[in-house]
Amino acid sequence: MTTIHDVARHAGVGAATVSRVLSGKGYVKLETRERVMQSIRKLNYTPNEMARNLYFRKSGIIAVIVPDLSHPFFSEVVNAIEAALREEGYQTMVCNSFSDRNYELRYLEMLKRQQVDGIIFGAHTSLASEQYRNLERPVIGLDRRLADNIPIIAADHEEGGRLAAEEMLRSGCKKIIQLGDIEDSVATLSIRRHAVFREIVEEAGISCLSYPKHPENYTFDAFYETAACMFAEYPDTDGVFGTDLYAAAALRYALEHGIRVPEDLKIIGYDGTEMMRFLYPDITLISQPIEDLAKESVRMITEMIRGKEIPQKRVVLPITLRRGSTTAGDRNAAADSI
Amino acid sequence: MTTIHDVARHAGVGAATVSRVLSGKGYVKLETRERVMQSIRKLNYTPNEMARNLYFRKSGIIAVIVPDLSHPFFSEVVNAIEAALREEGYQTMVCNSFSDRNYELRYLEMLKRQQVDGIIFGAHTSLASEQYRNLERPVIGLDRRLADNIPIIAADHEEGGRLAAEEMLRSGCKKIIQLGDIEDSVATLSIRRHAVFREIVEEAGISCLSYPKHPENYTFDAFYETAACMFAEYPDTDGVFGTDLYAAAALRYALEHGIRVPEDLKIIGYDGTEMMRFLYPDITLISQPIEDLAKESVRMITEMIRGKEIPQKRVVLPITLRRGSTTAGDRNAAADSI
Numbered sequence: 001m002t003t004i005h006d007v008a009r010h011a012g013v014g015a016a017t018v019s020r021v022l023s024g025k026g027y028v029k030l031e032t033r034e035r036v037m038q039s040i041r042k043l044n045y046t047p048n049e050m051a052r053n054l055y056f057r058k059s060g061i062i063a064v065i066v067p068d069l070s071h072p073f074f075s076e077v078v079n080a081i082e083a084a085l086r087e088e089g090y091q092t093m094v095c096n097s098f099s100d101r102n103y104e105l106r107y108l109e110m111l112k113r114q115q116v117d118g119i120i121f122g123a124h125t126s127l128a129s130e131q132y133r134n135l136e137r138p139v140i141g142l143d144r145r146l147a148d149n150i151p152i153i154a155a156d157h158e159e160g161g162r163l164a165a166e167e168m169l170r171s172g173c174k175k176i177i178q179l180g181d182i183e184d185s186v187a188t189l190s191i192r193r194h195a196v197f198r199e200i201v202e203e204a205g206i207s208c209l210s211y212p213k214h215p216e217n218y219t220f221d222a223f224y225e226t227a228a229c230m231f232a233e234y235p236d237t238d239g240v241f242g243t244d245l246y247a248a249a250a251l252r253y254a255l256e257h258g259i260r261v262p263e264d265l266k267i268i269g270y271d272g273t274e275m276m277r278f279l280y281p282d283i284t285l286i287s288q289p290i291e292d293l294a295k296e297s298v299r300m301i302t303e304m305i306r307g308k309e310i311p312q313k314r315v316v317l318p319i320t321l322r323r324g325s326t327t328a329g330d331r332n333a334a335a336d337s338i
Numbered sequence: 339m340t341t342i343h344d345v346a347r348h349a350g351v352g353a354a355t356v357s358r359v360l361s362g363k364g365y366v367k368l369e370t371r372e373r374v375m376q377s378i379r380k381l382n383y384t385p386n387e388m389a390r391n392l393y394f395r396k397s398g399i400i401a402v403i404v405p406d407l408s409h410p411f412f413s414e415v416v417n418a419i420e421a422a423l424r425e426e427g428y429q430t431m432v433c434n435s436f437s438d439r440n441y442e443l444r445y446l447e448m449l450k451r452q453q454v455d456g457i458i459f460g461a462h463t464s465l466a467s468e469q470y471r472n473l474e475r476p477v478i479g480l481d482r483r484l485a486d487n488i489p490i491i492a493a494d495h496e497e498g499g500r501l502a503a504e505e506m507l508r509s510g511c512k513k514i515i516q517l518g519d520i521e522d523s524v525a526t527l528s529i530r531r532h533a534v535f536r537e538i539v540e541e542a543g544i545s546c547l548s549y550p551k552h553p554e555n556y557t558f559d560a561f562y563e564t565a566a567c568m569f570a571e572y573p574d575t576d577g578v579f580g581t582d583l584y585a586a587a588a589l590r591y592a593l594e595h596g597i598r599v600p601e602d603l604k605i606i607g608y609d610g611t612e613m614m615r616f617l618y619p620d621i622t623l624i625s626q627p628i629e630d631l632a633k634e635s636v637r638m639i640t641e642m643i644r645g646k647e648i649p650q651k652r653v654v655l656p657i658t659l660r661r662g663s664t665t666a667g668d669r670n671a672a673a674d675s676i
Contacts, residue, residue, distance in 0.1 A: 061399075061431070069420060072613065075413035082407060083437045093399070094432050099421045220615035248616040255618045275410065275613045277558035278586040280593045 002045045011039040041307065058114040061091045062301060063107055066122045068098040071218045072244065072273040073290070074122065077142070080294030081120060088302050090117070097123035098217070111137050118301045121146060138304035142297050143188050151310050153296050154189040155288045155319045161196030163321040164268045164286050168201060168239045171266045171327040175207050177230060179242030179250065181214040193270065193286075197241060209234065223249035231257070238264060244271040247283050251326065267326040282324030289317045340383045349377040379645070396452040399429045400639060401445055404460040406436040409556045410582065410611040411628070412460065415480070418632030419458060426640050428455070435461035436555070449475050456639045459484060476642035480635050481526050489648050491634050492527040493626045493657045499534030501659040502606045502624050506539060506577045509604045509665040513545050515568060517580030517588065519552040531608065531624075535579060547572065561587035569595075576602060582609040585621050589664065605664040620662030627655045 008015045013032060020028050021036045028036070039045075064081055066074040082092040093116060097103050104127055110116045118138035125132075129147035132139065141152040168176055178194055194210065201208040211230045215222040227249040231237065240250045247269030251261065259265050261281065269276060272287025296315055304310060346353040351370060358366050359374045366374070377383075402419055404412040420430040431454060435441050442465055448454050456476030463470075467485035470477065479490040506514055516532055532548070539546040549568045553560040565587040569575065578588045585607030589599065597603050599619065607614060610625025634653055642648060 068417060069407070070410075070414045070417035070612065072408075072410070072413075075410075076408045078432070079406060079408035079434055082432055082434050086433075086438055091431050092433075093429050094416070094420055095424075095430075096417055096420050100424055220612055223616075245616070252616055252618045274408065274558055275616075278561075278583070278590055278613075279617065280590045 002043045004045070006043055007036065007039045007045050010043055011036045058117055060089065061093050061116045062118045062120065063093045063095060063110065063116045064120045064122065065095045065097055065103065065107060067096070067124065068218050069094060069096045072275045073271045073288070076273055076290045077122065077294055080291050081298060084295050084298035085302075088298060090302070095123075101126075108135070111135075111139070117305050120297050120301055138301055140297060140301050140304070142293065143190055145189070149313065151300055151304075151313050151315070152189065153293060153300065153315045154317070155293065156316050157190045157193040157319070158196045160190075160270065160286045160288075160319040161193035162200060163319070164193070164241050164270065165197045165200035167268060167284060167321060167323070167327050168241065168266060169204050169206065171239070171262065173206065173239030173266050175234070175237050176201055176209070176239035176241065177234060177237045178208065178210045179213070179226060179230060179240055179246040181212060218245070220245075220249070224252065227253045231259075239266045239268075241268045242270065244269045244273050244276050244283075244285070247285075247326075248276065248279055251279065251281075251283060261326050262328045265326075266328065272320075272322060281326060284324040284327040285322045287320050287322050289319065292317050340381045342383070344381055345374065345377045345383050348381060349374045396455055398427065399431050399454045401431045401433060401448065401454045401457045402460065403433045403435055403441065403445060403457065405434070405462070406556050407432060407434045410613045411609045411626070414611055414628045415460065415632055418629050419636060422633050422636035423640075426636060428640070433461075439464075446473070449473075449477070455643050458635050458639055476639055478635060478639050478642070480631065481528055483527070487651065489638055489642075489651050489653070490527065491631060491638065491653045492655070493631065494654050495528045495531040495657070496534045498528075498608065498624045498626075498657040499531030500538060501657070502531070502579050502608065503535045503538035505606060505622060505659060505661070505665050506579065506604060507542050507544065509577070509600065511544065511577030511604050513572070513575050514539055514547070514577035514579065515572060515575045516546065516548045517551070517564060517568060517578055517584040519550060556583070558583075558587070562590065565591045569597075577604045577606075579606045580608065582607045582611050582614050582621075582623070585623075585664075586614065586617055589617065589619075589621060599664050600666040603664075604666065610658075610660060619664060622662040622665040623660045625658050625660050627657065630655050 004015050004018050008018050011018070013036060017028060017032065018036055021033050062085055064078055066078060069075055069078060078094060085092050095103055095107065104125065107116070107119055108131070111119055120140055120142055121144050122142035123144070125144060125146055132147035132150050139146065139150055141150055143152070143154040145152060178197060198208045211226070213226045215226070223245045227246065231253055240247065242250065247267050250267050254261050254265050261267060267283055269283045269285045272285040276283055276285060296317065300310060300315070342353050342356050346356050349356070351374060355366060355370065356374055359371050400423055402416055404416060407413055407416060416432060423430050433441050433445065442463065445454070445457055446469070449457055458478055458480055459482050460480035461482070463482060463484055470485035470488050477484065477488055479488055481490070481492040483490060516535060536546045549564070551564045553564070561583045565584065569591055578585065580588065585605050588605050592599050592603050599605060605621055607621045607623045610623040614621055614623060634655065638648060638653070
């Protein structure tokens with residue numbers, strides 16, 4: 001591993017000078033500073049995180065943009081990002097894009113004026129990808145495609161779709177509905193789960209319809225109304241697959257209307273947020289690695305701020321099935337958690 | 339109502355000059371600027387919010403500190419604060435104090451160095467109140483007591499305790515437990531609900547115990563374990579009162595263990611967050627006015643930033659009972675929602 005002494009030798013200075021450059025404290029001539037930084041980059045030296053950030057950061061602030069801070073998936077992600085950013089010496093600025101459709105240019109402007117050092121982008125985007133491609137500033141997409149050269153971090157949604165489909169088939173469903181937005185209106189990777197799910201289910205000769213609906217807001221009423229309309233239109237549905245809040249709304253509808261779960265209706269939720277654990281019975285969930293998504297986003301954005309090249313433009317993290325009692329797989333053949 | 343022309347006449351300048359002072363754009367001599375500002379204050383002129391903020395703000399950032407961003411009460415509050423701050427032209431910086439016990443001095447330092455223009459304080463505090471009293475900067479306590487001269491905004495928790503107690507008595511409970519932290523470890527006003535609740539219940543000759551527990555973290559496991567230990571220790575409990583997450587954990591425990599709700603057990607939750615609506619059956623809730631708490635906090639902190647005197651040091655907002663099916667009051671005598 002490269003040490004501070006290797007850097008000092010390479011740059012032709014003392015270790016104390018390298019330390020001053022990294023901490024930003026004490027005087028170092030501009031040309032010496034630049035030589036030290038070149039050596040650091042060349043040798044790929046990794047000093048104490050905080051010291052590095054003190055040198056490279058301008059405002060010390062990173063903006064995190066999500067659709068709605070009160071939605072459990074996004075509140076858990078932002079909570080974990082904030083904790084990880086603080087470890088690296090950064091403050092977190094948040095933006096709820098759901099109540100501000102015109103946020104994009106403003107945040108890009110803040111980035112250009114160095115009021116924020118980077119942006120973790122987890123909301124919809126409406127700008128052309130050229131505007132991101134030519135940005136040359138630290139920006140990453142959290143489950144959002146911005147441009148080819150901008151890194152994206154996401155869970156393995158194709159695997160998520162596959163796990164859900166196989167669990168539905170194992171449970172013997174014949175008429176399955178996918179609830180929620182299945183069109184890629186916000187350039188997510190997560191939308192891929194729908195196509196994979198459908199493909200596997202239909203290949204097995206089972207009916208798979210979509211009940212597409214993009215909620216106006218993230219309230220209980222919005223999710224419940226969609227579930228209620230779906231059950232009214234397709235009363236013989238025996239399998240429902242949707243994000244956590246759709247799954248919770250479907251379970252509540254079933255309990256209220258005497259639909260037996262899992263005998264007459266199987267339910268699988270997608271996201272695996274903590275609030276789902278308060279529900280009874282336990283809903284079978286496809287769990288996103290929320291903690292790891294946050295940590296990986298922070299690792300990547302801080303490396304970009306330090307001027308490091310990010311060769312890997314797409315990071316895909318593993319996703320898991322947590323079997324509850326709203327599906328009825330062959331419990332003897334399968335482990336409780338796979 | 340005072341207009342921009344009144345201000346201009348009072349200061350002996352043109353309306354365009356007042357406008358330049360307010361927007362911060364264009365040159366205005368320092369002494370003219372000060373004269374205009376004196377006239378604005380004297381006449382208590384209220385211009386367009388955004389323009390005022392542009393003049394008075396330094397960083398344009400307000401810090402919001404809460405224990406945990408993923409806890410539904412705090413994620414809803416922060417979501418609403420962020421939306422209200424944006425309306426006033428401010429960005430929101432967030433801090434999750436649960437994972438950073440040493441945040442206090444750092445944020446006060448940021449305030450002094452004008453890296454943030456104000457702090458909305460919704461977390462625990464460990465500093466002596468003198469350190470806040472002498473601060474002379476825009477700080478408000480959201481349900482937290484910091485010092486006598488620092489404004490505090492909270493729901494009417496005494497009324498909340500009274501509404502819950504009366505609902506329990508109306509439902510015929512004989513052995514009631516209050517779940518969760520009842521000691522004032524974080525200088526909240528909300529803690530008052532416990533004393534009021536107990537007083538009213540005991541006055542009616544009904545047993546009221548406390549099962550005090552401060553959760554290590556805000557996970558399902560932490561809340562559920564407390565509920566499970568309580569039921570093991572006090573199996574004949576017929577009424578449980580606690581925050582939303584304690585109430586949800588108690589309901590889940592009851593459903594799992596065949597305890598009939600509301601016949602054998604009544605449950606009342608405190609906070610009234612959106613996630614509770616996904617649960618079935620509906621839990622009777624004491625609802626905090628989350629939207630209004632957020633708006634009032636933003637109104638007050640932005641007025642302080644503009645240098646306005648805040649005569650009212652304590653703002654108490656109304657709280658309501660939302661009756662669900664986990665209590666069984668006299669439904670003929672009482673309205674469904676009071």
